[in-house]
Amino acid sequence: xxxxxxxxxxxxxxxxxxxxxxxxxxxxxxxxxxxxxxxxxxxxxxxxxxxxxxxxxxxxxxxxxxxxxxxxxxxxxxxxxxxxxxxxxxxxxxx
Numbered sequence: 001x002x003x004x005x006x007x008x009x010x011x012x013x014x015x016x017x018x019x020x021x022x023x024x025x026x027x028x029x030x031x032x033x034x035x036x037x038x039x040x041x042x043x044x045x046x047x048x049x050x051x052x053x054x055x056x057x058x059x060x061x062x063x064x065x066x067x068x069x070x071x072x073x074x075x076x077x078x079x080x081x082x083x084x085x086x087x088x089x090x091x092x093x094x095x
Contacts, residue, residue, distance in 0.1 A: 028054045028061055035067055044075040 031054035038047035048071050054064040 024057050028058050028064065031057075032061075032063055032067060035071070039067075039071060039074070042078065044071055044078070047071045048075075 031050045035047045035050035035054070038044070038050060048068070051064055051068045051071060054061060055068070058064065
């Protein structure tokens with residue numbers, strides 16, 4: 001009786017583990033989609049937060065790692081552009 005109960009519990013545990021893994025895959029996709037949405041809105045801080053959530057679940061996800069690099073690159077590009085525009089306003093623009 002004890003062995004059967006153990007095998008039943010083990011089967012239940014394995015089923016739950018598979019369901020958790022499936023849910024995790026879906027959560028990663030949700031976080032990545034949210035990150036892309038924030039990228040379109042040019043909200044890099046929120047995009048980075050969403051990608052980091054995806055990476056907490058799956059630290060080696062290639063799509064998440066690629067998107068994180070893209071967010072960082074576009075964020076830096078935007079900061080440079082903002083600084084260039086601010087400098088132009090301060091100096092009165094190009095002559």
